[in-house]
Amino acid sequence: MAKKKVGEEKKLPPLPNADRYSRIVTRFSPNPDCVLHLGSARAIILCHEYAKMYKGKFLLRFEDTDPRLKRTALEFYDKIRDDLEWLGCKPDEEYIQSDRILIYYEYARKLLQDGNAYICTCNRQEFRRRILAKQPCPCRGSPPETQLERWDKMLNGAYSEGEAVVRIKTDITHPNPAIRDWPALRIIDTDRYPHPRVGNKYRVWPLYNFACGIDDHLMEVTHIIRGKEHLTNQRRQEYMYKHFGWEYPEAIHYGRLKITGAFLSKSKIIQGIRDGTFKSWDDPRLATFLALRRRGITPEAIRQLIIDVGPKTVDVVLSWENLYAYNRKVLDPKADRYFFVESPVQLTVKNVPKIFHVKLYLHPEHPERGSREYRIEPKNKTREVQFWVSRTDYDKFKEEKLIRLMGLFNIEITEVNSYAVESHYHSEPYQEAKRLKAPLIHWIPINAGMPCEVVMPDASTKEGITEKLCKKLRLNAIIQFERFGFVRIDKVNGKLTVYYAHR
RNA sequence: GCUCCGGUAGUAUAGUCCGGUCAAGUAUGGCGGCCUCUCGAGCCGCAGACCCGGGUUCAAAUCCCGGCCGGAGCACCA
Numbered sequence: 092m093a094k095k096k097v098g099e100e101k102k103l104p105p106l107p108n109a110d111r112y113s114r115i116v117t118r119f120s121p122n123p124d125c126v127l128h129l130g131s132a133r134a135i136i137l138c139h140e141y142a143k144m145y146k147g148k149f150l151l152r153f154e155d156t157d158p159r160l161k162r163t164a165l166e167f168y169d170k171i172r173d174d175l176e177w178l179g180c181k182p183d184e185e186y187i188q189s190d191r192i193l194i195y196y197e198y199a200r201k202l203l204q205d206g207n208a209y210i211c212t213c214n215r216q217e218f219r220r221r222i223l224a225k226q227p228c229p230c231r232g233s234p235p236e237t238q239l240e241r242w243d244k245m246l247n248g249a250y251s252e253g254e255a256v257v258r259i260k261t262d263i264t265h266p267n268p269a270i271r272d273w274p275a276l277r278i279i280d281t282d283r284y285p286h287p288r289v290g291n292k293y294r295v296w297p298l299y300n301f302a303c304g305i306d307d308h309l310m311e312v313t314h315i316i317r318g319k320e321h322l323t324n325q326r327r328q329e330y331m332y333k334h335f336g337w338e339y340p341e342a343i344h345y346g347r348l349k350i351t352g353a354f355l356s357k358s359k360i361i362q363g364i365r366d367g368t369f370k371s372w373d374d375p376r377l378a379t380f381l382a383l384r385r386r387g388i389t390p391e392a393i394r395q396l397i398i399d400v401g402p403k404t405v406d407v408v409l410s411w412e413n414l415y416a417y418n419r420k421v422l423d424p425k426a427d428r429y430f431f432v433e434s435p436v437q438l439t440v441k442n443v444p445k446i447f448h449v450k451l452y453l454h455p456e457h458p459e460r461g462s463r464e465y466r467i468e469p470k471n472k473t474r475e476v477q478f479w480v481s482r483t484d485y486d487k488f489k490e491e492k493l494i495r496l497m498g499l500f501n502i503e504i505t506e507v508n509s510y511a512v513e514s515h516y517h518s519e520p521y522q523e524a525k526r527l528k529a530p531l532i533h534w535i536p537i538n539a540g541m542p543c544e545v546v547m548p549d550a551s552t553k554e555g556i557t558e559k560l561c562k563k564l565r566l567n568a569i570i571q572f573e574r575f576g577f578v579r580i581d582k583v584n585g586k587l588t589v590y591y592a593h594r
Numbered sequence: 595g596c597u598c599c600g601g602u603a604g605u606a607u608a609g610u611c612c613g614g615u616c617a618a619g620u621a622u623g624g625c626g627g628c629c630u631c632u633c634g635a636g637c638c639g640c641a642g643a644c645c646c647g648g649g650u651u652c653a654a655a656u657c658c659c660g661g662c663c664g665g666a667g668c669a670c671c672a
Contacts, residue, residue, distance in 0.1 A: 101607085101620085122672050160671055215670070256670050267597040269668040277670035299672045322598065323667050346600080346665075399607065399621075405600055406665055413605060416622050423635050430632095456635070497631055521631050531631060573632040594633075 101399050106141055107341050112313040115147030119175075119182070120154045120303065120317075123167035127174040129378040129393070130355040133348050136397040137316045139180035150310060151175065151182035154303065155189045156296050158286035159279050162361065165287045170372070174380045178390045186310065188302050189288045195297040196246070198305050198335075199257055199276055203238040207334035208275060210241040212255045222271045225264045231272070245278060245295050252280045259301070261330040273327045275301035304328040308337050319344035319404055346406040350414070353378040375548050375590060386548065387569040387579030387592035392418035411548075415593035422569055422577050422592070427453040427460065430533040431543055431572035433555040434482035438534065440502050441515040443469035443476050451498050463560055465536055467499065477537040479556045480512065484532045488512055495524035496534045497573075533573050543587040545578060553591075561587050 109115060117138035121131065142149035151172075155163045168187075175181060202208035211218060211230040221228050245255050257276040265271050275298055281291035297305075303324075307315060315325075322344050332339045349355055354363065355378055363369040363377075373381035383393070396417045400407050430451075447467040453460045469476055478496070487494060488507045494514070495501045501524045506513035517523075524531070540556035547553060557572070561583075564570065568580045569592065582588035 120672085124672085154672060157671060160669095211670095253670065258670095265597090267668070269597075274670050279670090296670095298670070303672085318666085319599070320666055321672090324672090326598090344599085344666090351605090396606090401607070403600090403607085404665090407606070410605060410623080413622060419634075426634090428632075428634085455630075455632080495631070499631090524631075531633095533632070571632085571634065573634075575633080577634085 103137070103140060103144065103398055103401065106145065106314055107343070109145060109314075114311075115142060115145035115314060116150065116310065116312045117142045117147065117314050117316060118150035118152050118307070118310065118312050119180075120152040120306075121171055122154050122157070122161055122163060123171055124161040124163045125167060125357040125361055126170045126372045126379045126381055128355055128357075128360065128380060129350060129353070129383065130348055132178075132380075132393055132397050133345050133400070133402075134317060135175065135178060135180050136394050137343075137345070137402055139178075140394075140398065141314065141316070142183075147313070148183045149180070150184050150186065150312070152186045152306060152310070153188060154299065155187065155286070155288065156298070156302050157279075158281055158296070159284040163287055170381070177380060177384055178393065184310075186306070187288070188297075188306065189286055191302075191306070192289075192293045192296070194309070195276070195302055195305060196295070199297075199301070200239070200242060202259065202275075202331070202334060203242055203257070204235050205334065206235050206238075206260075207331075208257055208259050209233060209238050210245065210255050211258050211272075211274075212241070212250070215253070222263065223268055225271075227263055227272075231258075231260070231263075245276075248294060250278055252278050254278065257301075259327075259331050259334070261327070267323065267326070269323050270326050270330075273300060274298055275331075300324050300327050301331070304331050307340055308332070308335070312340050315340050315342045316402065317342075317344060319346055343402050344404060345402045346404050348400065348407045348409065350378055350409050350411060352411065370550075374550060375546055376550050385579065385581065386590045387422070387577055388414065388418050389421045389569075391421045395420075411593075418592060419577070422571070424456070426569050426571040426577055428455065428571050428573050429453075429558050429561055430535050431545070431555055431557045431575050431578075432479045432481045432533070432535050432540070433545075433553055433575065435479040435535075435540070435556045436482050436485075436510060436512060437537065438478045438480045438502075438512045438514065439475050440478070441473045441475045441513070443467070443474050443500075443516045445469075447499060447519075449499050463558070465539060467536065478534040479537060479540050480532060480534050481555070484530075487530045487532065491530055493517060493524070493527050493529040495521070495529045495531050497531050499534070501527075501529055541587060542585070543589065545572075546581070546588065546590045548591060548593075557587055 119135050119138050139149045209231050213228045218228050244250055256274045258272045259275050261270055261272055263271045276295050278294055279296050281294050285291050325342050329339050372379055373385040375382055375386055449465045450462045452458050452462045467476055488504050492503050500519045501517040502514040503517045504514045535558055539559050541559045543555050543557035545553040564580050566580055571577050576594040577592040578589035581590050
């Protein structure tokens with residue numbers, strides 16, 4: 092078997108019963124109550140990837156049918172669209188459930204008419220008690236005429252919140268009580284809780300299983316790919332499909348995806364934003380796509396990761412290191428290299444014999460990408476030159492007498508104190524440094540630096556100096572600071588602000 | 595508690611349906627070396643796993659039963 096090389100991709104297993112459908116249709120159906128995060132990546136990428144693989148359709152459907160409990164907000168519709176586009180998963184079609192309320196009414200009426208659903212006006216506790224005892228509630232047996240009468244009352248406001256609910260008839264003796272006569276539509280006082288898109292236009296709203304079940308059929312979804320928390324929802328919906336004489340689509344229920352140390356629950360993210368723990372949706376501590384993007388995690392890396400993880404039902408607990416490995420594969424060949432000196436200290440080199448013209452390549456394996464040059468000219472009688480070097484290299488200054496300034500020349504350390512390092516010129520050839528096993532460090536000429544702030548994944552910052560010419564870097568470019576790590580350019584003014592991705 | 599689902603190295607995954615070719619493949623991480631003017635990349639090597647117990651069978655990671663562990667659901671949320 093051929094060895095797996097970079098760029099060679101693992102393939103997804105085939106979709107079950109794909110040949111039974113003339114056109115594969117998948118869908119991603121978020122509730123627009125939060126931005127998307129890595130936890131949604133499995134649904135999105137699997138759906139999109141399978142649609143692409145079978146030359147089918149990938150749908151985006153906003154499931155915004157709860158104006159009351161969920162914090163559905165206008166801003167999230169667009170943020171979700173942006174996230175999908177960034178991920179490279181642009182939907183072929185888009186639907187919004189709050190635009191489809193009348194369609195749901197139509198199907199509800201039909202169910203009521205056919206005696207496959209009923210309107211329950213029982214007290215919630217009372218109903219629960221009965222259903223747990225496998226007993227039908229009194230409303231269940233009423234004739235369709237009564238049901239339709241009640242339906243009209245629901246629609247025209249004769250009932251208020253909580254007083255009536257449409258239930259789908261299932262098997263009231265089903266071993267799983269959750270499946271017995273589940274609720275399909277309820278009343279919401281939209282004068283008090285207006286919907287962000289349609290305000291108080293409707294007061295009867297479908298629940299998840301009803302709206303989703305109807306839509307999957309109407310939109311001809313062939314393969315539902317969603318988290319395994321929906322397994323019992325499939326069981327519930329199957330009863331409704333049977334009432335309508337529809338065939339239930341294929342369903343794949345994958346396990347949850349978690350990353351050690353990341354909050355992947357919407358509620359935690361939203362709570363953190365509210366209480367100010369996180370400054371914004373793209374706070375580097377978050378695993379939202381917005382945050383990952385800001386940190387320089389590429390969509391290709393996420394995509395490959397999800398494909399490798401596959402559609403299994405087991406929960407997956409990844410480490411950040413794992414994601415980084417995928418990202419590094421994407422970034423390494425593309426990222427230009429620059430120097431960044433963390434916690435700068437001044438280095439003086441004396442006895443520099445001549446003027447040096449150094450050429451530093453932007454990428455060691457791709458010289459054709461270009462280079463930058465520095466003219467190193469000794470000053471004064473002492474023939475000295477000054478550089479910024481990093482305090483993180485202090486241990487080297489103390490332990491090794493001989494150090495090589497990458498691409499330049501070798502120096503011998505003569506004095507180290509807390510604010511400066513003194514040295515003198517030793518030799519030029521790299522071979523010499525190699526022979527004497529001198530450590531390599533990076534440097535910036537004292538007048539060629541500009542301040543730079545690195546925002547770390549834990550939101551802390553590291554201050555330092557980078558090369559002045561980084562000012563010309565494009566926003567959002569991802570570069571590598573040699574011996575430091577990959578970073579994304581976030582802001583450029585007098586100071587460069589970058590976000591740290593990983594080593 | 596009830597109803598489902600699942601358990602392969604640190605992590606993730608292949609193999610499980612249709613028992614043998616699996617003394618278990620791959621990636622990542624770890625370790626060692628080589629290479630490279632980065633602590634990045636690349637190359638080579640090393641260590642590392644079938645949850646446990648029974649059963650069926652000539653043969654079980656794969657089939658059956660029991661146990662243990664983990665997960666999901668049990669909303670007028672999605």
